[in-house]
Amino acid sequence: MNVINILLRRVQELAAEFIRLLPQLSIAIFVIGVTYILARFARRFAERLLGRTELRGSLVNLFETLIGVLIWVVGLLIGASIVFPGVTPANILAVLGLGSVAVGFAFKDIFENFLAGILIMLRKQMRIGDVIACEDVEGRVEMISLRDTHLRHLSGEIVIVPNAYLFKNPVTVVTQRAIRRHTVDVGVAYDVDLEAARDVILEAVKSCDSVAADQKVEVYAKEFGDSSINFLVRWWAGSKPVDAHVSRDQVVRAIKRALDDAGMEIPFPYRTLTFKEALPIKRSQAENGAENDD
Known part of the structure; x- marks a missing residue:
């Protein structure tokens, strides 16, 4: 009976406390409710405002989410302080601060890639479809998320690269411009007139349709090789890897054809053997037998 009375008294206290907290x-x-309305309004406003910028869609969605989360956190803190007056927003923030430190240490790599992803998305130089090279990774950018970047190798494989890796290391954006400079070395024989050879090579490169006509073609005598005078040939063509292969193929074939037509040799390495002493010549048994018959 005493237990029932205690339970009834406890229920009455809870009911009284609930009635007291109703306001x-x-x-x-x-x-x-106001927080819900403000969060939806703020997200729509952010979507319209950021949609006019050049930010990537994933980054716009991130900002919308962060704005909504911030408004909800503020609204919930205010609501909790109203229902429980003894719990102030400062106390809640202190607890959240300690918890965030613990979570930060536990998920350090995840947060590092997350922040690196935001900074990469803010870059205007690296876009979807660009071919990039970073340390030992190279490929076409297919997707940039908040944690990693998907690169498609030129041989077809896809590589998932953590954003922190791309953020910490130098990244070469191969296709940042529509054209880029390409080079090839060409050797001619030592007895060839270098001025004439330079003019032949220059005209051969200019005749290729893959070479940018509005950019300068450069041919420089580079070095004395083992069996040739080497020229450095530089020209501008498409920046995509396939454009580079096509243009280099045309240039090499055009230079070879032009030098052949001009009678200028592209030498292969020569090897000269010098014998300081006369070497004895051994004759075969058949030759020796023929001499004996004579």
Whole structure:
């Protein structure tokens, strides 16, 4: 009987406490409703505002989410302080701060890639479809997410690279411009007139349709090779890897054909053997037998 009385008394106390908190609960529910409306309005406003910029779609969605989360956090803190007056926003923030430090240490790599992803998305130089090279990774950018970047190798494989890796190391954007400079070395024989050879090579490169006509073609005598005078040939063509292969193929074939037509030799390495002493010549048994018959 005493147990039942204690339970009834406890229920009455809880009911009285609930009735006493009804005004605060009503206000807190009203605050949460206002928070919901503000969060939706803020996200739509951010979507319209950021949609006019050149930010990537994933980055716009991130900002919308962060704005909505921030408004919800503020609204929930206000609602909790209304229902529980003893719990102030400062106390809640202190607890959240300690918890965030612990979570930060536990998920350090994830947060590092997350922040690196945001900074990479803010870059205007690296876009979807660009071919990039970073340390030992090279490929076409297919997707940039908040944690990693998907690169498609030129041989077809896809590589998932953590954003922190791309952020910490130098990245070469191969296709940042429509054209880029290409080079090839050409050797001619030592007895060839270098001025004439330079003019032949220059005209051969200019005749290729893959070479940018509005950019300068450069031919420089580079070095004395083992069996040739080497020229450095530089020209501008498409920046995509396939454009580079096509243009280099045309240039090499055009230079070879032009030098052949001009009678200028592209030498292969020569090897000269010098014998300081006369070497004895051994004759075969058949030759020796023929001499004996004579």
